[in-house]
Amino acid sequence: MGEIIVEEKGKKGGKRKAKKHSTRIDMTPMVDLMCLLITFFMLTTAFSKPKVMVITMPEKTDNPDDKDRPEIPKNRTLNILLTEGHKVYYYIGIADPKKPAELPQLVKTDFSKDGIRKLLLIKNKDLFTKIAEYRDKRITGKTVVADTTADSAIKQMKKDDKHGPIILIKADENAKYKDMVDIIDEMAICNIASYAVVDPTPTELEMLKNAPK
Amino acid sequence: MPKIKQPARSPHIDMTPMVDLFSLLLTFFMLTTSFRPQEAAPIETPSSVSEKQAPDNDIMTIYIAKDGKVFFNIDNGKDTSTHFREKLLQKMGEQYKLTYTPKELDKFSKMAGFGMPIKNLKDWINAADPKERDKLQEGIPMDSTDNQLAWWVRMARLTNLSAEVAIKGDAETDYTAVKKIMDLLQENKVNKFNLVTNLQKDEVNLKDMPK
Numbered sequence: 001m002g003e004i005i006v007e008e009k010g011k012k013g014g015k016r017k018a019k020k021h022s023t024r025i026d027m028t029p030m031v032d033l034m035c036l037l038i039t040f041f042m043l044t045t046a047f048s049k050p051k052v053m054v055i056t057m058p059e060k061t062d063n064p065d066d067k068d069r070p071e072i073p074k075n076r077t078l079n080i081l082l083t084e085g086h087k088v089y090y091y092i093g094i095a096d097p098k099k100p101a102e103l104p105q106l107v108k109t110d111f112s113k114d115g116i117r118k119l120l121l122i123k124n125k126d127l128f129t130k131i132a133e134y135r136d137k138r139i140t141g142k143t144v145v146a147d148t149t150a151d152s153a154i155k156q157m158k159k160d161d162k163h164g165p166i167i168l169i170k171a172d173e174n175a176k177y178k179d180m181v182d183i184i185d186e187m188a189i190c191n192i193a194s195y196a197v198v199d200p201t202p203t204e205l206e207m208l209k210n211a212p213k
Numbered sequence: 214m215p216k217i218k219q220p221a222r223s224p225h226i227d228m229t230p231m232v233d234l235f236s237l238l239l240t241f242f243m244l245t246t247s248f249r250p251q252e253a254a255p256i257e258t259p260s261s262v263s264e265k266q267a268p269d270n271d272i273m274t275i276y277i278a279k280d281g282k283v284f285f286n287i288d289n290g291k292d293t294s295t296h297f298r299e300k301l302l303q304k305m306g307e308q309y310k311l312t313y314t315p316k317e318l319d320k321f322s323k324m325a326g327f328g329m330p331i332k333n334l335k336d337w338i339n340a341a342d343p344k345e346r347d348k349l350q351e352g353i354p355m356d357s358t359d360n361q362l363a364w365w366v367r368m369a370r371l372t373n374l375s376a377e378v379a380i381k382g383d384a385e386t387d388y389t390a391v392k393k394i395m396d397l398l399q400e401n402k403v404n405k406f407n408l409v410t411n412l413q414k415d416e417v418n419l420k421d422m423p424k
Contacts, residue, residue: 024225027228027229027232028228030232031228031231031232031235034232034235034236034239035235037239038235038238038239038242041239041242041243041246042242044246045242045245045246045247049247049266049267050258050266050267050381050409050410050411051261051263051264051265051266051267051409051410051411051412052263052265052266052267052379052407052408052409052410053261053263053265053407053408053410054263054265054405054406054407054408055405055406055408056404056405056406057395057399057404057405057406058404059399059404060399060400082388117417121417121421121422125422128417128422129419129422132417132418132419133419136419171388171392172388173387173388173389174387175387175388176384176385176386176387176388177259177277177382177383177384177385177386177387177388177390177391178259178384178385179388180388180391181259181260181261181384181408181410182259182261184261184408185260185261185262185263185410185415188261188262188263189262189415189416189417190417
């Protein structure tokens, strides 16, 4: 059986008025929470993503007398030796252990702007100016090319370079990891076309011992 | 002269603009955030001019701390279905005759870099608190009789075929320690390394050219 709900009528017959609430909401707890969350996210965020420097090492061969090994022209070779205390030494040419009288002299330099960089820039002048001019043209808007095209163009310039130095980076056991990264970085700054990280020979270690302090 | 009575102000401040700003900031941080990965040891990387960004996935990282301790980390892959870490641990387990429960595998896949002899890895996974866990991080052994790091690299390369190798070394680490790792990688036919560095601008212009 259905129930009939009888509407109860107000005592005074009029409509009951809803109690008027304030339209303001207390936002303090919300603000508190937001502050907390913002602080949390600000502290845990890793803004700068790590950058990487790509280095490709020559493949190791078991056979040191490999016929396929490229011959390095003597006058283009620049050897950079890294050792303790962030010191840098360099010499040009090849230190042949069979000719002790002709051993080249080590020259001391450092990682500053007037140190190894100056030397690298002088040695690599042609290629560096070529690449820098190309970059300048892009910046000033004289040539408009895409980034990838520019990159490959620069790569090609480096490939075509036949006069620039060939740099052999050799670090002894007292060098720090930073030294190696710094010197490879200098290669990138100075637009060096060809460089390699190799082990120092016993002759070179001997030369380091007698090097000017 | 009678004092001018200031009308009584309501003690309420309108917080709406503040809330607006806060929500904006909150949204921004929530969307841009990528959590700083937990690291086994504090490592201060050297700086370089390289602007290439480290890849987000398919990368195994070898950490070299100041004291020469070595840690290893690999990501789970581009999406959640690949489970590279679980597969890697299973492979390593087979190699070293250790078994891991599915729960341990799952737990391991959510963890970050590690560095301990493989026999202690189980303890590390099951460690109750971070302090205990940190105590176990003594570096991956890589002596010639039992080169565990080489096995980690080998197995990681078998698990994730497109994995690249990143080396994150402290600036003050001895070069020999880094060299040892590079030699090890080259023996395993990895010839391309990503050295993790800080960005530090340094430019040479044409006018700086020495005469």
